[in-house]
Amino acid sequence: MRLLPRYRRAARALTAVTLAGVLGASGAAPYISTLPIAAYADTQSELDAARAQLSEIGAEYQALQEKLQQAGAELEETASQIESTQQELDQAQKLLSQNVSDDYKQGNVSLIDILLSSTDFTDLISRVFYAGKVNDAQTEAIDQVKELQTQLEEQQAQQQANLEATQAQVDEQAANQARASALVASLSAELQAELEAEAAQNENLASGIQSAEDASNGASNVPVAGNGSTDNAGGTVSGGGSTGGGSSNNSNNTNNSGGGTQGGGSTPAPSPTPEPDPAPPTNSGGSATVSSPISYALAMAGQPYVSAGESLAEGGFDCSGLVYYAYRQIGITLPRSSGSQYTYFKNNAGRFTTNKNELQYGDVVFFPGHVAFYVGNGQVFGATRPGQVAGYGNINWYGTFLGGGQL
Known part of the structure; x- marks a missing residue:
């Protein structure tokens, strides 16, 4: 007997329901219809979780970058102040040494001013070494050297504090990079590619991926160092001169204590001969030149x-x-x-x-x-x-x- 179309549809539906009941009763899983959906759900869940974590890491990374940019500027400013003060100190010491030398040769020495201007017994002995009198101009010069030395020591102490604070921020950045790198490495190439594509529209996500990439450059593993020292090279005032000879501790000395080779820095290498300049990138603001x-x-x-x-x-x-x-x-x-x-x-x-x-x-x-x-x-x-x-x-x-x- 032929069934009308609507009855044929009903019969097919009934057959499907019956088959489903049989499969259910037998414990068989509907493999074709459910496994792909579950796999997709797991992948999407992993993608969502990775996106959220990398975006959070990226936001933290951006904040650290801003702090470190400011820290770098503060370190450089302090180093510049140290250099300037050291140069002033060197000049003052040389001038004072010359003045005392001239007065000693001319016999213009008086002990009373030495006694009045000495800060302690050791200072008195070192001044008496020059055997005599120091005029008002020299007393003022001695005070200037003392003031500059105190100022230099304060600047160097500030630099050390800045270095320590910056090191803490760099350590925090290294930890951020390690988390980002481990997270990216745990993802499949397919998920990494999808996140890379999304990063173009998500600044925090892009920063998180950048943090993972920056983990490989090793810079955060190099201790923050500076070339200032709390034991300055200027020496102490000795009767208007300087036992340290006024030697400079400024940043123009390439053999200073800022060497990055200690504490895990890279091994020094001779200055390389630079490669030819790459083709200058085009710039709408004017013709490019090579410098x-x-x-x-x-x-x-x-x-x-x-x-x-x-x-x-x-x-x-x-x-x-x-x-x-x-x-x-x-x-x-x-x-x-x-x-x-x-x-x-x-x-x-x-x-x-x-x-x-x-x-x-x-x-x-x-x-x-x-x-x-x-x-x-x-x-x-x-x-x-x-x-x-x-x-x-x-x-x-x-x-x-x-x-x-x-x-």
Whole structure:
């Protein structure tokens, strides 16, 4: 007997229900219809969890980057103050030593002023060594040296405190990178690719992935170091002279205590001969030019950030130290800090602009507390911050653009 269409449909439905009941009664699982759905649900759940975790890590990473950028600027400012004070101290000590020497030769010495100006018995003995009188001008000079030495010691103590605070932040960054790296490594290549694609629209996620990638550069494992010392090289005042000879402890001494080789830094290597400059990136703001200093800077890619570092012998560079190094290779000695370099370029550059659109390849570019080289397409190259290696970054990452140019 033939069934009408609606009855045929009913019969098929009844057969399906009966089959399902039989399968259910026999304990057989509906394999084809449920397993793919479960697998998809597990994958989606893993993706959602990874996205949330990486985004949280990324937000933390961004905050750490901002703190470390500021810490780098503070370290450089303190190093610059130490250098300036040390130079003043050296000059004051030399002048005082010369004055005392002249007075001693001329016999212009009186013991009363030595007695009145001595701070303790040891100081008195060292002053009496010069056997005589110190005029008012020399007393003032001695006080100036003492004041400068005290100021220098305070600056060096501040630098040490800054270094310790920065080290804590770098350690925190290293832990962040380790978490991000472990999370990414636990994902399949398919999930990693999907997160990479989503990162273009999710800033925190992109930062989380960047943190995982930065874990491999090893910069956060290099101890933060500076070249200041609480035991300054200026010595103590001895009857208007200096037992330390006024030797400089400033950052222009490449054999200072800031060497990154101690405590896990990289092994010093001879200065490399730079490779030819890469083709300058196109820039809508003007024609690109090739500058020799930038080739020396680019050859330092991957070197750790070292506070007050300005050579490979020190294990790395800070931002102004890399610019200082690059220009020194072509025979130009720049001021040492980013602030003084900014003033120097502003006054002496053959071309200096405050318009980002007018920047050219190889320009030295300045921001509050930071300096780098412009490489085109809105990108800069330099020693960025503690816990990072020398490399590339977006020009908008470093705050207010102050200007840039070339000598």
